[in-house]
Amino acid sequence: MEHLFSDYTLRMVALGSAVLGVVSGGLGTYAVLRGQSLLGDAISHAALPGVALAFLLTGSKTPLALMIGAALAGWLATLWILSVTETTRIKYDSMLALTLSVFFGAGLVLLTWIRQRAGASQAGLDTFLFGQASSLVWRDVVAMAIPGGGALALMLLFWKELKLLAFDPEYGRTLGLPMRRVDLLLTALLVVAIVIGLQTVGVVLMSAMIVAPAAAGRQWTDVLWKMVLLSAGFGAAGGVTGAMLSSLETGLPTGPLIVLCMGAIVAGSLFFAPNRGLLGQRLRRRRNAGRFQRETVLLDLYALGMQHADPLRPHPQGAVQAMRAKDLPVDRLLMRLNKEGLVRRAAGGWGLTDAGLRHAETLRKERQ
Amino acid sequence: MSGAAAIEVRDLTVAYRDKPVLWDIDLTVPPGVLMAVVGPNGAGKTTFVKALLGLLPVSAGRIRFFDAPYEASRQQIAYVPQRGSVDWDFPTSVLDVVMMGRYGRLGWIRRPGKREREQARDALARVGMDAFAGRQIRQLSGGQQQRVFLARALVQDARVYLMDEPFQGVDAVTERAVIDLLRALRSEGRTLLVVHHDLQTVEEYFDRVMLLNVRRIASGPVEQAFTTDNLRLTYGGRIAFLRSANTADAADPAAP
Amino acid sequence: MTQAEIEIQMLAVVVAAACALPGAFLVLRKMAMMSDAISHAILPGIVAAFFLTHNLNSPLLILAAAGTGVFAVLLVELLMSTERVREDAAIGLVFPVLFSVGVLLIARYAGDVHLDADAVLLGEPAFAPFDRLVALGRDIGPRALYAMGAVGLANVAFVALFYKELKIAAFDAGLAATLGFAPTLIHYGLMTSVSITAVAAFDAVGSILVVALMVAPPAAAYLLTDRLRDMILLSVGLGVVAAVAGFQAARLLDVSIAGAMASAAGAVFAIVWLAAPRYGVLAGRRRRRRQKWEFAEKMLAIHLFNHEGLPEEDTERRVGHLEEHLSWERDFARRVVRRAQSNGLVRQANDDLLALTPKGRAAASEAITNL
Numbered sequence: 001m002e003h004l005f006s007d008y009t010l011r012m013v014a015l016g017s018a019v020l021g022v023v024s025g026g027l028g029t030y031a032v033l034r035g036q037s038l039l040g041d042a043i044s045h046a047a048l049p050g051v052a053l054a055f056l057l058t059g060s061k062t063p064l065a066l067m068i069g070a071a072l073a074g075w076l077a078t079l080w081i082l083s084v085t086e087t088t089r090i091k092y093d094s095m096l097a098l099t100l101s102v103f104f105g106a107g108l109v110l111l112t113w114i115r116q117r118a119g120a121s122q123a124g125l126d127t128f129l130f131g132q133a134s135s136l137v138w139r140d141v142v143a144m145a146i147p148g149g150g151a152l153a154l155m156l157l158f159w160k161e162l163k164l165l166a167f168d169p170e171y172g173r174t175l176g177l178p179m180r181r182v183d184l185l186l187t188a189l190l191v192v193a194i195v196i197g198l199q200t201v202g203v204v205l206m207s208a209m210i211v212a213p214a215a216a217g218r219q220w221t222d223v224l225w226k227m228v229l230l231s232a233g234f235g236a237a238g239g240v241t242g243a244m245l246s247s248l249e250t251g252l253p254t255g256p257l258i259v260l261c262m263g264a265i266v267a268g269s270l271f272f273a274p275n276r277g278l279l280g281q282r283l284r285r286r287r288n289a290g291r292f293q294r295e296t297v298l299l300d301l302y303a304l305g306m307q308h309a310d311p312l313r314p315h316p317q318g319a320v321q322a323m324r325a326k327d328l329p330v331d332r333l334l335m336r337l338n339k340e341g342l343v344r345r346a347a348g349g350w351g352l353t354d355a356g357l358r359h360a361e362t363l364r365k366e367r368q
Numbered sequence: 369m370s371g372a373a374a375i376e377v378r379d380l381t382v383a384y385r386d387k388p389v390l391w392d393i394d395l396t397v398p399p400g401v402l403m404a405v406v407g408p409n410g411a412g413k414t415t416f417v418k419a420l421l422g423l424l425p426v427s428a429g430r431i432r433f434f435d436a437p438y439e440a441s442r443q444q445i446a447y448v449p450q451r452g453s454v455d456w457d458f459p460t461s462v463l464d465v466v467m468m469g470r471y472g473r474l475g476w477i478r479r480p481g482k483r484e485r486e487q488a489r490d491a492l493a494r495v496g497m498d499a500f501a502g503r504q505i506r507q508l509s510g511g512q513q514q515r516v517f518l519a520r521a522l523v524q525d526a527r528v529y530l531m532d533e534p535f536q537g538v539d540a541v542t543e544r545a546v547i548d549l550l551r552a553l554r555s556e557g558r559t560l561l562v563v564h565h566d567l568q569t570v571e572e573y574f575d576r577v578m579l580l581n582v583r584r585i586a587s588g589p590v591e592q593a594f595t596t597d598n599l600r601l602t603y604g605g606r607i608a609f610l611r612s613a614n615t616a617d618a619a620d621p622a623a624p
Numbered sequence: 625m626t627q628a629e630i631e632i633q634m635l636a637v638v639v640a641a642a643c644a645l646p647g648a649f650l651v652l653r654k655m656a657m658m659s660d661a662i663s664h665a666i667l668p669g670i671v672a673a674f675f676l677t678h679n680l681n682s683p684l685l686i687l688a689a690a691g692t693g694v695f696a697v698l699l700v701e702l703l704m705s706t707e708r709v710r711e712d713a714a715i716g717l718v719f720p721v722l723f724s725v726g727v728l729l730i731a732r733y734a735g736d737v738h739l740d741a742d743a744v745l746l747g748e749p750a751f752a753p754f755d756r757l758v759a760l761g762r763d764i765g766p767r768a769l770y771a772m773g774a775v776g777l778a779n780v781a782f783v784a785l786f787y788k789e790l791k792i793a794a795f796d797a798g799l800a801a802t803l804g805f806a807p808t809l810i811h812y813g814l815m816t817s818v819s820i821t822a823v824a825a826f827d828a829v830g831s832i833l834v835v836a837l838m839v840a841p842p843a844a845a846y847l848l849t850d851r852l853r854d855m856i857l858l859s860v861g862l863g864v865v866a867a868v869a870g871f872q873a874a875r876l877l878d879v880s881i882a883g884a885m886a887s888a889a890g891a892v893f894a895i896v897w898l899a900a901p902r903y904g905v906l907a908g909r910r911r912r913r914r915q916k917w918e919f920a921e922k923m924l925a926i927h928l929f930n931h932e933g934l935p936e937e938d939t940e941r942r943v944g945h946l947e948e949h950l951s952w953e954r955d956f957a958r959r960v961v962r963r964a965q966s967n968g969l970v971r972q973a974n975d976d977l978l979a980l981t982p983k984g985r986a987a988a989s990e991a992i993t994n995l
Contacts (some may be wrong), residue, residue: 021408033455033458033459080485157477158476158477159479160471160474160477160478160479160480161476161477163460163464163469164468164471165466166458167454167455167458167460167465167468168453168454168468170418170423170449170453171447171449171468171520172424172468173421173422173423173473174421174423174442174445174447174472175442175468175469175471175524176442176443176472177471177472177476218459221459222459222460222461222506223459223460223461223504224459224460224464226459285486299560342415
């Protein structure tokens with residue numbers, strides 16, 4: 001931990017990854033809620049030729065130039081996906097797969113072209129594949145923070161419009177809000193979120209930064225702004241942890257480490273989140289099943305008693321068991337009921353207490 | 369111009385790509401009526417409502433609300449889409465969804481405030497959902513979802529309400545509550561155009577009806593338009609069976 | 625072309641053809657992104673098997689990796705079954721995680737062996753001629769060509785044997801189930817085929833570009849025909865075109881072969897998208913322009929037909945009325961009336977009143993009954 005504050009590189013890495021995580025987690029919320037999780041994958045792959053072209057045209061590797069190139073290419077790819085799916089019968093998923101791979105291929109052609117012409121000076125462009133957080137310097141962090149912060153600010157400014165877009169865009173149109181323009185705005189923000197992560201996470205895995213924080217955040221809350229906050233937090237946590245691991249353990253690429261950290265966060269959320277978590281759901285189910293079984297036994301005891309016109313009359317355990325399948329653990333259930341004060345041990349076996357009688361009578365009404 | 373129709377549709381034609389789904393529809397809806405749009409599946413009922421709302425490009429024809437084009441009268445028109453058109457797992461609360469009805473009046477960027485929240489609560493109370501304001505929408509039953517959509521349209525405080533299947537898949541209690549609400553809105557002088565699928569209740573619920581199957585087969589007061597002949601034209605042969613269950617066939621004097 | 629170049633070209637062609645076969649069904653079943661997921665997810669399988677066999681061409685490696693691909697599909701379906709994430713998010717979560725595991729394994733343990741993440745991701749067919757297959761003491765060609773050829777033949781056999789089942793499953797999974805065609809089996813058969821193809825091809829074209837070859841040619845073919853058989857054949861054909869054009873361009877410009885093949889596949893798709901005779905953009909625009917008139921004439925006829933014999937008939941029949949009620953521009957209305965007249969659908973009675981001819985009446989009533 002001491003490293004974090006003393007070591008310049010580590011500080012930059014942590015800062016950059018945190019910025020990236022907050023931006024991509026926050027904006028990824030909308031992509032996931034709209035069922036556009038994979039659009040991020042297409043945009044990030046499509047950014048590669050943009051990076052290469054920007055380098056070819058400007059001859060510089062300044063982050064801003066490369067980011068603008070990446071953003072333009074990503075934006076172009078999105079428009080091409082939209083226009084093909086709107087004008088033909090090609091489906092959205094086909095266009096996503098086609099666009100991401102073809103643009104990536106074009107990027108590869110350009111990169112090898114640059115390698116032929118420019119020799120060693122293209123070094124550094126390759127890091128865009130898997131990301132290299134340890135190369136981040138202050139300039140890079142600023143170049144990420146300014147557009148990223150701008151994108152988040154726009155998200156907050158158009159909060160209501162974006163929410164409507166994600167929930168019910170058609171209704172939004174009938175209210176007179178230009179939902180198509182809001183859609184284009186959101187896509188632009190998503191492009192920004194992806195582009196600022198390319199240097200750190202790389203084009204191949206960047207889409208996970210969009211999907212994973214939001215998928216994790218979704219499990220913990222049913223309130224949109226809390227989900228956005230949580231996603232941003234998860235994004236930052238996963239980003240920083242992964243980037244730190246990569247910087248400490250030299251040689252391991254940053255992107256995959258961040259993705260694994262994010263994956264762990266998602267898995268943890270899926271299992272342990274309080275309401276939607278799978279573990280909680282299972283426990284709740286088991287508890288409900290147990291309660292249902294106990295209530296069944298209670299009602300059986302009541303029914304047996306009623307046969308003798310005395311609901312409080314005790315009956316041997318065997319008689320209760322005989323009313324149900326053999327594998328129903330009547331003995332354990334009776335013990336539990338006893339502990340709850342609903343049945344008592346008596347000379348003839350088990351009988352209802354007064355409280356048990358009252359409970360059985362309300363249950364009988366409910367179950368009818 | 370006095371006595372302008374609430375909705376006036378002239379020669380409306382709508383095509384998806386090149387295939388027409390609505391042909392040359394004429395319809396006049398006077399103000400203050402509760403009107404049903406019925407027709408078989410694929411007849412273009414939803415398309416019709418969406419075309420009225422400008423959600424679909426219109427190939428030809430003219431649509432006017434109170435003698436003004438749609439764009440000018442948008443604030444006067446509220447829409448209740450089909451319940452299944454949104455994702456009910458969306459992380460938001462009942463009150464939030466209802467407040468969306470005010471977004472159009474709020475305009476860009478401005479956030480809903482205390483006034484909008486009060487309006488939303490009032491609307492929820494009208495549909496008997498005030499106790500659910502803070503509830504997450506994924507916890508609602510089908511009938512409750514429908515009431516939330518109605519409340520959202522209520523806060524729009526519109527003169528014309530366009531509803532797409534508000535009775536679809538709701539429980540009997542909700543159905544009762546919805547029809548009471550629709551009647552209350554009518555008695556306030558509002559106009560309601562409702563896509564409806566249950567032929568058995570048309571005569572009881574509505575005072576006007578349009579029978580639609582790509583073309584307008586008939587429209588007008590229920591007792592005039594909702595005849596066995598018109599239904600047969602709308603639904604084809606299947607209707608004979610459907611209607612024979614309905615003994616109170618007052619609309620068709622020829623029936624035994 | 626040198627001997628080596630001819631061999632690379634042949635390999636490219638075989639890869640493209642082998643990819644197009646399962647790709648056609650992915651496109652039809654709206655599962656194109658599964659190819660992306662699988663081709664990434666096989667990486668840890670490749671790496672693990674490589675540690676065991678130290679041989680990139682071992683059949684075990686292909687099997688292990690294909691198994692990982694199917695495992696990824698299972699994982700996606702498992703995630704979806706929790707109902708906590710949707711399909712797109714499930715895919716978007718599973719494959720980056722599996723791919724990351726693979727990349728990290730390589731970075732950690734395989735540093736000096738000739739297996740690195742870039743190679744898996746990018747592929748390089750230029751190395752294929754160096755690895756020869758020797759049978760009975762004779763060099764019979766690059767090993768990769770035979771491996772890929774075998775996978776290609778397996779795909780042909782799969783499609784040929786289960787053609788009917790694949791076809792039904794592609795168009796109506798529910799129907800397939802009721803007919804007893806076990807859509808789950810067909811589904812996993814297809815996923816296995818995609819996995820094996822992706823494994824065999826990653827060497828040559830890499831895991832991202834294999835997606836281009838699986839999706840772009842079938843997508844283009846989908847715009848050219850309505851018949852499944854033709855679509856499959858066209859997919860293979862267009863894939864081969866992309867392989868040839870891509871390799872030749874790469875040779876000329878001295879750039880990445882795999883990248884050039886993917887770009888060529890994209891270019892083929894773009895050309896088809898623009899120029900396809902029925903479903904292309906240009907054809908669509910042309911057809912819409914033509915149909916606008918036909919549609920308008922028909923609308924005019926139906927309009928007159930609908931109002932025939934009704935009290936408002938006289939107003940509805942006026943040319944001036946068309947502008948008002950059909951929202952037609954004056955010029956447009958005039959031109960429609962003129963065209964309808966010259967086609968014999970309507971005639972202009974005295975002063976501005978239109979009437980249907982018998983032919984127009986027949987056309988209108990036919991149009992109505994066909995709705």
